[in-house]
Amino acid sequence: MTGYSTKQAKPQHFITTADFTADQLLEFVNRAIQFKVESKYKKDRTERPMTGKSMAVLFSKRSTRTRVATETAVAYLGGHAMFLGSQDIQLGVNESLLDTSRVISSMVDGIMARVGKHQEIELLAQESTVPVINALSDKYHPTQILADLMTIHEYIHHRQNGVSDQYTAHTQHPRETLKGLKVAWVGDANNILQEILVAFPKVGISVAAAAPPGYVCDDDVVAIAKADAEKSGATVSFTTKPEEAIKDADIIVTDTWVSMGQEDEKAKRLREFAGYQVTMDLAKRGGAKPDWAFMHCLPRKPEEVDDEVFYSDRSLVFPEAENRKWTILAVIDALVVKGGI
Template sequence: MVMISLKRAPPPHFITLRDLTGPQIGSLVQSALQFKHMCKVEGKTAHPDLPLKGQTLAIMFSKRSTRTRVATETAMAYLGGQGLFLSSQDIQLGVNESLRDTSQVVSSMCAGIMARVGAHREIEELAHYSSVPVINALSDTFHPTQILADLMTMHEVAVAERCPPGTLPHEVNFRDTLQGQRVAWVGDANNIVWEMMMAFPKLGVDLAVATPKGYDTPAVLRETAAGFAREHRTQVAYTQHPEEAIRDSHFIVTDTWVSMGQEAEKTKRLQDFKGYQITHDLINRSQPHKDWKFMHCLPRKQEEVDDAVFYSPQSLVFPEAENRKWTILAVLNALLVNKRY
């Protein structure tokens, strides 16, 4: 008697860049560069094959979003599918219905789930019970789609500065441009810098993290990043002095000091982060690389970075924001079309 198992292999999920190898991350960025070129240079405003025609992506967000929502819906449309936006007011995400039940129900009707949650355990639980790929659009620990966009932006800058005029970013190997780059993080220890720690060391990028006393990165994440750094001969350093982090850096990055849910701590945080605002004065006395650039995931507040830097020629914030679309498009194509990274 022949026994046939109906149990399927678990679908590929995109939870954090910690789980991907350097080549896998590079493959996603290279795909994003190709999609951007196809659309903006070749004029292909939709994928010629519309591989996701008739398919729906559930976009379940328990927190507000601008860039991630717009990027996800337009990326899904590019592939021929549609996004179904479900806010916390639309569905009972972990309120009157368990995450397990929500995951099983939604994944039975959709091709994938893009979820923006609070606690990281929520995205892990959704993925555990889902029969379709789950993509982390943000949790309180990791934000992988943002860091993919940062890496893509860094690559484009490096191509423009180092390669012969007319060289197109998608024609240059992504990993070749990042070797030896140094990134300075100045600000709160949050999901953005923690995701950087999971990715940058594997790609030849050194990272210097400046946070005030009492805002340290959890030891388990430091240990993981240190392991990646040892394996790939890169550096991840920590300091309480912004000047030390910025020195010799090619990219200076910050983010909000008061994340959603931390509003009650605002007065204390503004005092604790005194001296961390990114200004030309701070940058000049810190002696970064001569061709330094500034990045921010947005939305931005004045206390984190002043207008002179935010709107300066060195600022990459708007190309960085646009690249959210192309990297999310690459992730959707990898998981929903190719079924792999």
């Protein structure tokens, strides 16, 4: 006998929001809101359930918001976040992803992984003995979309109840604010849009996406979105005209047109995305709702949205960025600390 093994129950991973029910997604968001109140406003938490535990932060791509959010979230829970960049370990050099997953998961309590191909995060999860959280793959970006749901909830709550000096979004559950909204996407058919499609219709948010000809989402993603929409009463539509998508939108969302690894396509993409810059004029021509708001997962480039919108009172981009911490905190607490949702 060359080794030994002990059978363990398969951990619950967070690879995409498509794997969770509407109630589970809303519970993640609601828990994130409670963490925000507890940490930022009440400042009365003493429990540190991750004391003595560690989280591997395994990133093969650069990151600002996800890395800071993950490390501060783990620290808040009392654990240690171990950042493992592509230059720090043997992954892809002298060791396979399969071997890396087995080795690292045997020493830590959870793994937050930012990868290239989606198959990589799936293999990592398949071989890991601890929960794996997808920090970004080329197909999905689930922690970003949880933060988006939280941000939309906060915006709608304060829109309905009036803006005050106090944070009150925790007094209302997101199931009361999200259903019936319309989100317009103007941009690339990328991992952010795909995650929106498998999350938003499920909780009752309609999605209208505008992308240039030839930029399309994966067939399985579209199928999931349409099936979820049929169950929730939401709608899903696609167009090549931004104005059509924006009609009656509560929220307008965009993202980078040139993702990491696509730099050699920049000139071509800028030509093909002509007319897709989010501006006040575009929103007016498209007929967005009078109190429409803007979101972007960052980092932002001026060709995607002009300064007038990006730095306006309509822009939710900075609360959206902050909410990455609270939603990642909620996911880690549910899956790594409590063992599942």
